[in-house]
Amino acid sequence: MPRKDDIHIDPNGCLVSFNNAAKEFNAQLRDLCDELNLELKNATVVYVDIYSIKYNIIVNYSKYGFETALMACCGYGGPPYNFSFKTMCGASGYQVCDVGSNYISWDGVHYTEAANSLVVSKILTTWYSKPNIAFDYFCNV
Structure with a gap:
C-alpha cells in the first residue's frame, strides 16, 4: 500500500498510478486483440477502450449533466468523494443523494444507471x- 506522501493525483482528481496501470493493461489487451484477429481468420475480436470513455466522462462531467466528477451518490464522508471503506453504501450511517442520475458513481465503485x-x-x-465495426455487423450472419 503506498504511503500518503507517495500518492499522486492528476488535475482531475484521479490516482495517477491506478490510471497508468489501467492504460498499460489496455495497451497490452489491444495488442492481444490484434494478434487474435491475425490468428483467428474466422473470428472478429473487438477491443473497446472503456478507460478512455470513462475518463472522458469524469473530465467532462458537467458537459454530460453530472453535478460532480468523483463524489459517490451513496456513501459516507461527504465531499469530495463521499466514500469510506469503513462505511460503505448500505452500512449504518451512509447517506444517499436525492437524484442518482446527477452522479457518475453510485457507491464509489459502481457507475450509476x-x-x-x-x-x-x-x-x-x-x-x-478497434476495429470500428458497428454491432449490427455481428447480426448479419
Whole structure:
C-alpha cells in the first residue's frame, strides 16, 4: 500500500498510478486483440477502450449533466468523494443523494444507471473500438 506522501493525483482528481496501470493493461489487451484477429481468420475480436470513455466522462462531467466528477451518490464522508471503506453504501450511517442520475458513481465503485447509459452510448458509436465495426455487423450472419 503506498504511503500518503507517495500518492499522486492528476488535475482531475484521479490516482495517477491506478490510471497508468489501467492504460498499460489496455495497451497490452489491444495488442492481444490484434494478434487474435491475425490468428483467428474466422473470428472478429473487438477491443473497446472503456478507460478512455470513462475518463472522458469524469473530465467532462458537467458537459454530460453530472453535478460532480468523483463524489459517490451513496456513501459516507461527504465531499469530495463521499466514500469510506469503513462505511460503505448500505452500512449504518451512509447517506444517499436525492437524484442518482446527477452522479457518475453510485457507491464509489459502481457507475450509476445514467453514467452506464452514457458509457454504452459511446461504445455503440464505435469511436472507441478497434476495429470500428458497428454491432449490427455481428447480426448479419
